[in-house]
Amino acid sequence: MSAGENHDEGIVLLCGEVRTGLLPAHQALDIRAAAQLLRLRADERVLVSERPNLYARSPDTLTGVDCPLPSASGAKVRAVGTVAVRGTLTEGRVLQTSARLGLAARGPDHRRPWGHYLVRPGTLEPFGRLPREAVAEGVLAGARRGELDVGLIADGLLTQLLRHPLLDQHPPFKSRPTRLRWTALPAEAGAGGPSIERLTLAEDELRTLRLRVPPGADPAEVAGLCEDLALHDWLLTTVVRLLDGSRLGSADGTAVVRALRPAVDHLLHLWMPRARLEPSLAALWDVLEERPGFTRQWQVLVRRIRDQLALHAIPALHQEAVMAP
Incomplete structure (x- = not known):
């Protein structure tokens, strides 16, 4: 090795x-x-x-x-x-x-x-x-x-x-x-x-x-795999905490949008596993996709965020329509 x-x-x-x-x-x-x-x-x-x-x-x-x-x-x-x-x-x-x-x-x-x-x-x-x-x-x-x-x-x-x-x-x-x-x-x-x-x-x-x-x-390539895993684990962990802190269902729309906006502005576009991994090591990501299912969990989180933003946009759009001459 x-x-x-x-x-x-x-x-x-x-x-x-x-x-x-x-x-x-x-x-x-x-x-x-x-x-x-x-x-x-x-x-x-x-x-x-x-x-x-x-x-x-x-x-x-x-x-x-x-x-x-x-x-x-x-x-x-x-x-x-x-x-x-x-x-x-x-x-x-x-x-x-x-x-x-x-x-x-x-x-x-x-x-x-x-x-x-x-x-x-x-x-x-x-x-x-x-x-x-x-x-x-x-x-x-x-x-x-x-x-x-x-x-x-x-x-x-x-x-x-x-x-x-x-x-x-x-x-x-x-x-x-x-x-x-x-x-x-x-x-x-x-x-x-x-x-x-x-x-x-x-x-x-x-x-x-x-x-x-x-x-x-190559030890540097193995370290690169671990850095990639650590990056995507941090993204998952951070977005989960943002969702937990948004008080879905109990906060008003403005508060929910404010809580979820950092994920949209700064994090959602970062998900890109295996972008720079050596091919013989990239296959290890397949294991993570099976269990615990990194990308599957990420996609669920992204859908929840987008659904919440869409849901809280509906009242604002309705109000704009009512106020329109």
Whole structure:
């Protein structure tokens, strides 16, 4: 499971965390401003795209780590290397930061010079053999004090971006950020290819995802899949909350329209799963469409919003007709 950023064979576990939230700016950023926001390195350009939607992605930055790994079995495993982190902005509205790493199956019993790790960006080497199942479950359960916490690294970049002078700190509506914590192991031979083994949603805005991906999958592409999932999960969660806050059936038409307008103005056009996924990973979206049924739920929400807006427009149209000479 090593391609692109991994130069050694033997990567047997990928993991990471994604932070997703509404950009704190009253106006959506255009593509030039988005590139300015995400310019994290002077030596590498921001990736920008206008098709099929406005999208910008920062270059990777690296964070060096030397610490114990989370482990569900309690095994003490120390690892050294670098974690890759990047930021993305979709349609100038939804900001994400994403940290990722790959873990080698085995490493030396001593620490190597930092130059060894720097030429292997986004890769950690354990001291000795990696108990990959225990570490995968430990990552999903959450790091304890002193252990590697990729979420903190993603959160560090998010904090940095949110302080950018381009942002006026006045978002068009209130929303909550979400966190997606993920792990990916190689798919077993004869097991039917990539799969989603487990997806959980917790009340504290945390989601956890355990994947099986093709051997040799590019860690950056796997992170891209998780970012895409996190984006669309955030959209669903946010629109559901807007609907809940609109007090359908108990509020007057003006209040309902006011509550639902942010969804129409800022969110409904963002639904575009698989827009930039590597083909071998895009098939994993089929699983999400079957259960829990992401797009099916989204379409139901969109119909509810449009029906409510149409319903509350009828009295106004009737009044205009009565008052017409």
